[in-house]
Amino acid sequence: MAEVVRMPKMSDTMTEGVMAKWHVKVGDKIKSGDVMAEVETDKATMDLESYWDGTVLYIGVEEGAAVPIDAVIAVVGKEGEDYKALLDNEAAPAAPAAESKSEEAAPAAPAAASAPAVTDADLEKMGVTVVRMPLLSDTMTEGVIAEWHKKVGDKVKDDDILADVETDKATMEVMGYASGTLLHIGVEKGQAAKVNGIIAIVGPEGTDISGILNQGDAPAAAAQESAAPAENKAEGAAPAASTEAASTEGGRVKASPLAKRIAKEKGIDLSQVAGSADGGRIIKKDIENFKPAAAAASASASAPAKESEKAAAPLPQYVGEEKFTEKPVTQMRKVIAKRLSESLFTAPHFYLTMSIDMDSAIAARTKINEFAAAKVSFNDLVLKAVAVALKQHPAVNSSWLGDKIRYNEHVNIGVAVAVEDGLLVPVVRFADGKSLSRISAEVKDFAQRAKAKKLQPADWEGSTFTISNLGMFGIDEFTAIINPPDACILAIGGISQVPVVKNGAVVPGNVMKVTLSCDHRVVDGATGAAFLQTVKALLEEPVRLLV
Numbered sequence: 001m002a003e004v005v006r007m008p009k010m011s012d013t014m015t016e017g018v019m020a021k022w023h024v025k026v027g028d029k030i031k032s033g034d035v036m037a038e039v040e041t042d043k044a045t046m047d048l049e050s051y052w053d054g055t056v057l058y059i060g061v062e063e064g065a066a067v068p069i070d071a072v073i074a075v076v077g078k079e080g081e082d083y084k085a086l087l088d089n090e091a092a093p094a095a096p097a098a099e100s101k102s103e104e105a106a107p108a109a110p111a112a113a114s115a116p117a118v119t120d121a122d123l124e125k126m127g128v129t130v131v132r133m134p135l136l137s138d139t140m141t142e143g144v145i146a147e148w149h150k151k152v153g154d155k156v157k158d159d160d161i162l163a164d165v166e167t168d169k170a171t172m173e174v175m176g177y178a179s180g181t182l183l184h185i186g187v188e189k190g191q192a193a194k195v196n197g198i199i200a201i202v203g204p205e206g207t208d209i210s211g212i213l214n215q216g217d218a219p220a221a222a223a224q225e226s227a228a229p230a231e232n233k234a235e236g237a238a239p240a241a242s243t244e245a246a247s248t249e250g251g252r253v254k255a256s257p258l259a260k261r262i263a264k265e266k267g268i269d270l271s272q273v274a275g276s277a278d279g280g281r282i283i284k285k286d287i288e289n290f291k292p293a294a295a296a297a298s299a300s301a302s303a304p305a306k307e308s309e310k311a312a313a314p315l316p317q318y319v320g321e322e323k324f325t326e327k328p329v330t331q332m333r334k335v336i337a338k339r340l341s342e343s344l345f346t347a348p349h350f351y352l353t354m355s356i357d358m359d360s361a362i363a364a365r366t367k368i369n370e371f372a373a374a375k376v377s378f379n380d381l382v383l384k385a386v387a388v389a390l391k392q393h394p395a396v397n398s399s400w401l402g403d404k405i406r407y408n409e410h411v412n413i414g415v416a417v418a419v420e421d422g423l424l425v426p427v428v429r430f431a432d433g434k435s436l437s438r439i440s441a442e443v444k445d446f447a448q449r450a451k452a453k454k455l456q457p458a459d460w461e462g463s464t465f466t467i468s469n470l471g472m473f474g475i476d477e478f479t480a481i482i483n484p485p486d487a488c489i490l491a492i493g494g495i496s497q498v499p500v501v502k503n504g505a506v507v508p509g510n511v512m513k514v515t516l517s518c519d520h521r522v523v524d525g526a527t528g529a530a531f532l533q534t535v536k537a538l539l540e541e542p543v544r545l546l547v
Contacts, residue, residue, distance in 0.1 A: 002077030002086055003052050007067045010041045010457065016068045017041050018331055019061045028056045030076065037073075042335030043424065043460060044453050055079040058087070066331070118211050128203035129178035130212060133193040136167045142192045143167050145199065154182045156202055159254075163199070178202040183209055255282035262287045266319060288321050332422040340481045347400070348520040351479050354532045357540050358495050358510045364542035374440040379415075379469050382492055382514075383439055384545050385538040387411045387431035390465055393531040397464050399485040400521045406485075414463030414483060415443055417450045424450045425483055427463045436545075467492065477513040487522040490535075491515040512539075 007017050018040040024030055030050050037048045058075035061067050072090055075083045123130065133143050143165040150162050161173045162182075176182075184201040187193045201209050253270045255263070259282045263270050266287070273290050275282035329337075361381055368376050390397040390411045399406045411432040414425040426446035428439060449455050466483040471494035480491040493513040500509030514535070518528045538544050 002057060002075050002081050002083040003054075004072050004086060004090065005036070005050070005074040005076060007039070007069050007071050007073050008048065009069045010039065010043075010046050014041045014043075014069065014331075014335075016066050016331070018066050019063050019073070020045050021063055022059065024056050024059075026056050026059055030054065030056060040331050042331045043457065044455050046456075050076060052076045057081060057083045060087075118215055123212070126203060126207060127180065128183075128201060128207055128209065128212070129176065129180070130198055131162065131174070131176050131178070131200040131202060133165070133187075133195050133197045133199050134174060135195050136165065136170075136172050140167045140195060142194045142197075144192045145187050145189050146171050148185065148189055150182050152182055152185055156180065156182055174199075176200065176202050181205040183207060184213070186213075253282070254280070258284050259287050290319075330421045332419075332424075336422045339484060343482050343484050347482055347484070349479075349482065349517055350520050350525065350528075351515055351517055352525070352528045352532055353477060353513060353515045354536055356512045356514060356536045357500065358512045361539050361542050362495075362510055368436060372440070373437045374444070376436045376440045377443075378471070378495065378512075379467070379492070380436055380440045380443060381539065381542065381545070382469070382490075382535075383413055383415065383428065383431060383443070383467055384434075384436055385535050385542075386465065386467060386490060387413055387434075388538055388545060389531055389534040391432050392534055393527065395527050396488050396518075396523055396531045398487045398522050399464070400487060400519055401485070405522055408464040410464065412462050412464045414460070414466040414486070415446065416466065416468040416480075416483075417447050419450050419453075424455060424460060425463060425466060426450060426455060426459045427461070429462070466490070471495065471512070477515055479515050480517050482517050482519055487519045488528070488531075489517045491517065 010017065020038040020040045022037045024034075024036050030036065031053050032049075032051055034050045035047045036050050036056075038045055039048050054076045055078065056074060057077050059073070060075075061071075061073045067073055072087065075086065077083055136143065146164040146166040148163045150156055150160065156162065156176055156179065158177050158179050159175060162176045163174050164171055165174050180202045181204065182200060183203050183205075184198075186198045186200060193199050198213070201212060203209070255270055255273075255275065260270065262268075262284060263273070263282075268287060268290055270282060273282050273286050274280070276286050358378070361378065365376055365378065365381060390413075394407045394409070397408045397411060399408070410430060412427050412429045413431045414427050417424050417426060426449075428434070428442050428446075431439060434442075446455070446459065449459070463483065463486055466480075466486050466489040468480045468489060469492040470478060471492055473494075475493055476496060477493040478491050480489045482489050491514065493515075495510050495512045497508055498511050499506050500511065501507075502509070514532070516528050516532055518525075
C-alpha cells in the first residue's frame with residue numbers, strides 16, 4: 001500500500017521547512033534509509049530519509065518551496081499503484097469546514113462557487129476594467145476614500161480622476177485608466193479598502209458584473225503580484241490598480257504619478273523622456289535611466305561674457321539611481337525574528353553593566369596556554385567563570401514558565417555563533433564541571449560545525465544561560481536580547497587598554513565591559529548585580545576557577 005511522506009518536525013522551534021534539494025524523482029526506486037531530500041529548517045539544512053521501500057510515485061513540493069510541518073510532500077508505493085485516492089483523502093477533511101464557512105458567510109455561496117472564475121482575458125473581452133485600491137506608499141495596507149469625483153452611471157475617460165484616496169502618508173488621486181461607464185462603486189466615501197480590494201468597475205453600459213463581484217477582492221494574479229519586487233508594486237503592475245497615465249496622445253505627455261513626481265524632484269522635462277511601458281507610457285525606470293541632454297551646457301556657453309563673469313560657477317549636476325536587492329527570508333532568519341521579537345516584547349528586560357580588570361586574566365591565559373591541550377581564549381575563561389558563578393546564584397540560572405519559575409541545578413551555557421544566514425546557539429553542557437581545555441575544544445568544534453551547517457538539534461537545545469561575545473569585532477560594550485527560555489544573557493565586549501587607578505596612582509590597565517540582560521519576571525536588580533560581582537571576582541583572580 002502506498003505511504004504518504006510528510007514534512008517532519010526537525011527542531012523544537014520548527015513550524016515549516018524549505019525543500020532545499022530533492023535527491024529522488026518520480027519513478028525512482030528507493031529503500032528504507034535512503035536520503036530523499038535536503039530540508040532547510042530554522043537552524044540547519046538536514047537530510048530527509050525514507051522509511052519505506054518502493055517507488056517514488058508523487059512529489060508534491062518543488063525545490064525552494066516552504067512547507068508546513070505534517071504537510072504531504074511525497075508518496076512512496078508499488079510501481080503503477082494508484083495513489084490519487086490517498087491524496088484526495090488527505091484533502092477531504094478540509095472540505096466540510098470550508099463549505100460550512102461559505103454557507104454561513106453568504107447564502108448564495110453555492111451558486112457563486114459553481115460559477116467559473118472571471119479571468120483577465122474574460123475582462124478584456126468584455127471591455128471591463130476592475131479598479132482596485134492601489135499601493136500608494138511602501139507602508140500602506142489600506143486606503144480611505146476621501147472623495148468620489150464620479151458616480152455610478154457617469155461616463156469616464158482613461159485619464160479621468162475617479163477618487164481621492166487618503167493613505168497613511170498623504171491624500172492622492174486615483175485614475176481608472178479606462179474609458180466607459182462607471183458601473184460599480186465598491187467603497188463609499190469615508191470607508192477604507194484593503195490594498196488590491198475592488199473600489200470600482202468601469203465598462204460598457206449595461207454589462208453584467210455580478211460574476212466579478214462574486215469572485216471577491218483577490219484575483220488569481222494578486223498572490224503573484226505580492227511577491228514581485230517593491231519597485232513593481234510602487235509602479236502599480238496591475239492595470240486595474242494603476243494610477244498611471246497612458247502613452248503620449250494628442251501632444252499630451254503620459255506618465256505615471258510616481259514618474260512625474262521623480263521628474264519634478266530632479267528637474268527633468270518629461271517631453272524629452274522616452275517611455276518604455278505600454279503605448280510609450282513613462283514610468284519610474286525611464287526617469288532613473290534618463291541622461292540629461294547637453295542643452296544646459298550649450299545655453300550657458302552662449303550667455304554673454306560679462307554675465308558669465310559675474311555669475312558663480314555652476315555646480316555639477318548629479319543624477320543618482322535608486323537601487324536595491326530583495327532576497328527571500330530564510331527559515332533561520334524567520335525564527336530569529338519571531339523568537340527574539342517575542343522575547344524583547346514579552347520579557348521585561350533590564351540591563352546591568354560592569355567593568356572587569358583583566359590584567360590577571362591576561363597573565364593567567366598566557367601561562368595556561370603553555371600547558372593546555374587546546375588553546376584557551378578569553379571567551380573560554382569568561383564561560384568558565386560564568387558557569388562557576390551560576391552554581392552560586394541559581395536564581396540567574398532559571399527560566400520563566402508562566403505559572404512557575406524553574407531553577408536549574410545543572411549549568412548548560414549557550415554560546416552565540418554567527419553564521420552566514422544568522423545566528424546559532426550551540427550549548428556547552430555541564431560547563432561548571434569541565435576544564436578550560438575541554439570547554440575550548442567544544443566551542444571550537446561547535447563553531448566549525450555551525451559554519452558548515454553540520455549542527456544537529458541536540459547541539460542547540462537545553463541552554464540555561466547564554467553568552468554573546470562581540471569583543472573580537474572591536475565592540476566595547478552592547479546589550480543582547482535574552483534567548484528564551486533562559487532568564488539572562490551576558491554580552492561581552494572587547495578588552496581595552498585604558499588608564500586605571502591602582503594604589504592611588506594612574507597606570508595603564510586592561511578593562512573588559514560586560515552587560516547582563518535580565519528578565520525582570522525572574523531576576524531582580526540586586527540578584528543580577530550579585531551574580532556579576534562573582535563573575536568579576538573570578539576573572540580578576542583566575543586561580544579561583546581552579547579551586
